[in-house]
Amino acid sequence: xxxxxxxxxxxxxxxxxxxxxxxxxxxxxxxxxxxxxxxxxxxxxxxxxxxxxxxxxxxxxxxxxxxxxxxxxxxxxxxxxxxxxxxxxxxxxxxxxxxxxxxxxxxxxxxxxxxxxxxxxxxxxxxxxxxxxxxxxxxxxxxxxxxxxxxxxxxxxxxxxxxxxxxxxxxxxxxxxxxxxxxxxxxxxxxxxxxxxxxxxxxxxxxxxxxxxxxxxxxxxxxxxxxxxxxxxxxxxxxxxxxxxxxxxxxxxxx
Amino acid sequence: xxxxxxxxxxxxxxxxxxxxxxxxxxxxxxxxxxxxxxxxxxxxxxxxxxxxxxxxxxxxxxxxxxxxxxxxxxxxxxxxxxxxxxxxxxxxxxxxxxxxxxxxxxxxxxxxxxxxxxxxxxxxxxxxxxxxxxxxxxxxxxxxxxxxxxxxxxxxxxxxxxxxxxxxxxxxxxxxxxxxxxxxxxxxxxxxxxxxxxxxxxxxxxxxxxxxxxxxxxxxxxxxxxxxxxxxxxxxxxxxxxxxxxxxxxxxxxxxxxxxxxxxxxxxxxxxxxxxxxxxxxxxxxxxxxxxxxxxxxxxxxxxxxxxxxxxxxxxxxxxxxxxxx
Numbered sequence: 001x002x003x004x005x006x007x008x009x010x011x012x013x014x015x016x017x018x019x020x021x022x023x024x025x026x027x028x029x030x031x032x033x034x035x036x037x038x039x040x041x042x043x044x045x046x047x048x049x050x051x052x053x054x055x056x057x058x059x060x061x062x063x064x065x066x067x068x069x070x071x072x073x074x075x076x077x078x079x080x081x082x083x084x085x086x087x088x089x090x091x092x093x094x095x096x097x098x099x100x101x102x103x104x105x106x107x108x109x110x111x112x113x114x115x116x117x118x119x120x121x122x123x124x125x126x127x128x129x130x131x132x133x134x135x136x137x138x139x140x141x142x143x144x145x146x147x148x149x150x151x152x153x154x155x156x157x158x159x160x161x162x163x164x165x166x167x168x169x170x171x172x173x174x175x176x177x178x179x180x181x182x183x184x185x186x187x188x189x190x191x192x193x194x195x196x197x198x199x200x201x202x203x204x205x206x207x208x209x210x211x212x213x214x215x216x217x218x219x220x221x222x223x224x225x226x227x228x229x230x231x232x233x234x235x236x237x238x239x240x241x242x243x244x245x246x247x248x249x250x251x252x253x254x255x
Numbered sequence: 256x257x258x259x260x261x262x263x264x265x266x267x268x269x270x271x272x273x274x275x276x277x278x279x280x281x282x283x284x285x286x287x288x289x290x291x292x293x294x295x296x297x298x299x300x301x302x303x304x305x306x307x308x309x310x311x312x313x314x315x316x317x318x319x320x321x322x323x324x325x326x327x328x329x330x331x332x333x334x335x336x337x338x339x340x341x342x343x344x345x346x347x348x349x350x351x352x353x354x355x356x357x358x359x360x361x362x363x364x365x366x367x368x369x370x371x372x373x374x375x376x377x378x379x380x381x382x383x384x385x386x387x388x389x390x391x392x393x394x395x396x397x398x399x400x401x402x403x404x405x406x407x408x409x410x411x412x413x414x415x416x417x418x419x420x421x422x423x424x425x426x427x428x429x430x431x432x433x434x435x436x437x438x439x440x441x442x443x444x445x446x447x448x449x450x451x452x453x454x455x456x457x458x459x460x461x462x463x464x465x466x467x468x469x470x471x472x473x474x475x476x477x478x479x480x481x482x483x484x485x486x487x488x489x490x491x492x493x494x495x496x497x498x499x500x501x502x503x504x505x506x507x508x509x510x511x512x513x514x515x516x517x518x519x520x521x522x523x524x525x526x527x528x529x530x531x532x533x534x535x536x537x538x539x540x541x542x543x544x545x546x547x548x549x550x551x552x553x554x555x556x557x558x559x560x561x562x563x564x565x566x567x568x569x570x571x572x573x574x575x576x577x578x579x580x581x
Contacts, residue, residue, distance in 0.1 A: 011386065013511045013512060013530070013531040013534075014529075014530055014531065015386075015389075015530075016389075016530065017385075017386050017389040017390045019390065025390070036512050037512075092364075092365075093355065093365065094358060094359065094362070094364070094365060097359060098359075119386070119387060119511050119512060120385065120386055121383075121385055122367070122368050122384075122385070122387065122515070123355075123365070123366070123367055123368075124346075124351045124355075124367055124368075125351070125355035125358070125365055125367060126355075127355075128323065128351070128352055128353075128354075128355035128356050128359075129355045129356065129358065129359040129365075131324070131356065132324070132327060132355070132356035132359040132360060133359050135324075136324075137322065137324045137439045137440040138323070138324070138352070138356075139352075139440070140348065140351060140352045141348050141351075141352075143505075154443070157348075158448070158504075158506050159348050159349070160347060160348055160455040160456075160457060160458070161268055161455065162447060162448065162455070163445055163446065163447055163448070164444075164445070164446055164447075164448040165442060165444070165445050166442070166443045166444035166445075167321075167440060167441065167442050167443065168440075168441040168443050169439065169440055170438060170439040170440070173439065173440075178505075179505045179508075179512060179513070180504075180505040212362060213362045214364070216364050216365075216366065216394050216396070217394060218383070218385070218392035218393065218394050219392065219393055219394065219395065220392060220393040221385075221390055221391070221392045222390065222391050222392070223389075223390050223391075224388065224389070224390070224391065224537060224538070227537075227555060227556045227557075228542075228556075228557070228558045230544075230554055230555065230556075230557050230558065230559070230560050231558065231559050231560070232554070232559075232560045232561075232562065233559060233560065233561050234562075237563055237564065237567040237568045237571050238571045240561045240563060240568055240571075241568055241571035241572040241574070241575050242571070242575050244543065244559060244561060244572065245572065245575045245576060245579060247559060248520065248541065248543075248559075249579060252520075252540075252541050252558075254461070254519045254520040254540065254541050255485070255520070255576070255579075
């Protein structure tokens with residue numbers, strides 16, 4: 001079984017976002033990591049491969065040269081090979097999905113896995129768009145993925161309404177994964193050594209046929225309003241509780 | 256100037272339209288645009304609230320095929336036929352499964368988790384929070400484009416004004432879509448697993464959230480009691496430290512790798528306030544921090560802070576809330 005995992009790179013969750021003079025994000029101090037949800041996707045692919053004892057895990061990404069570090073990490077975790085569509089261009093999910101699809105159609109993947117969202121722009125769209133353009137069924141937000149019979153898999157997911165859904169999915173298909181589906185492994189030292197020799201193919205975006213859609217661009221970047229001046233409530237526990245309820249009811253009118 | 260036609264895809268829960276969807280219809284009408292409602296998986300009897308909110312044309316189908324791959328082509332034809340200027344829906348998981356597929360078919364611009372929408376002479380301006388609220392940015396989509404933008408809004412960003420419509424001549428059309436089944440996608444089970452009747456974190460008006468200062472999973476009962484006292488619009492959340500430790504399910508996590516929330520009131524109990532947590536809740540209208548450590552970073556980001564033992568303070572809070580409610 002061949003599994004293809006689509007990953008992206010995002011600023012580390014501890015990053016303090018600063019704005020640049022060119023109406024964007026100042027990337028100078030940012031430490032880039034694998035999008036955490038995509039890390040669950042890699043781990044899930046590796047576990048399936050380990051259980052099946054056959055097939056390949058291929059990691060695919062699109063972005064600037066710094067992506068190589070992220071792909072090497074995926075290889076160190078255990079992926080077999082990686083492919084980077086190299087570009088400095090800012091892209092949106094529609095563009096990314098159409099571009100990734102051009103490379104994916106050349107691979108024989110039984111299953112495509114990606115994270116449920118990028119923690120940067122949080123579109124939650126690339127996976128579903130990719131499935132549509134590849135004419136594959138897909139299930140989003142999967143938190144448990146188990147094979148019930150050859151080629152048929154049960155996806156379990158938790159909806160925001162408190163409902164758990166189980167969907168039987170026949171491969172080939174695509175899933176996007178949610179936190180909690182697994183605990184991603186750390187790359188081992190031998191893994192890191194091996195990763196250096198694994199294939200990391202680079203394709204220039206300009207060598208692919210152009211994508212037909214326009215790209216959505218963000219502008220007017222701004223930081224959130226400065227935090228409020230905190231009002232610290234003093235007194236005994238009982239007095240503090242009383243004062244707080246009074247403020248929330250009478251001044252803020254939120255109760 | 257011809258009127259602007261907006262198609263709103265309405266979400267239903269237990270047969271009733273969700274408030275977040277009704278909010279969108281009201282919002283569209285307040286802007287002076289024409290609101291049309293697409294209601295899938297409901298019957299004619301459940302459309303009353305939608306007619307009351309003042310949607311012009313209402314389209315419904317008693318079935319909602321759970322497979323977005325099957326549904327997307329029907330929606331594609333429907334959009335091509337109706338030619339709305341824009342499609343609006345809530346940023347819910349089901350919509351995030353379906354509408355990106357539709358956007359791909361239409362080659363339409365797609366944005367989810369949006370904060371605001373307005374129209375200028377030539378364009379739509381949409382605001383979105385990025386990096387889980389660490390910054391905000393806008394994007395401009397030409398309204399003259401023949402590609403219908405699809406915009407999924409974060410719940411509670413547009414508040415419904417409690418006015419009902421005088422407009423009583425709305426038209427109701429039943430859609431005659433015949434879904435063909437295929438066996439590559441089968442919804443085999445659907446069960447209510449959370450016993451709680453609480454709203455989802457992203458839709459709650461009030462959130463009570465617990466961190467490491469709760470000292471153990473057994474103490475979350477205290478937060479549940481506080482939430483019960485605060486009313487049915489209250490949800491219980493948690494910090495990453497706590498969900499990673501297995502005290503609470505991941506679905507309760509607020510923060511950059513959990514849920515981004517913006518309730519009217521956020522009460523953080525025993526949460527120090529790591530940057531990734533702050534990112535997920537800083538757009539709450541009023542933030543209250545209760546923590547025994549006066550150095551907790553959250554005390555710099557809250558509206559009201561109480562330095563003290565939460566196991567003493569919360570019971571008094573519950574008592575006080577019960578007193579004032581009488």
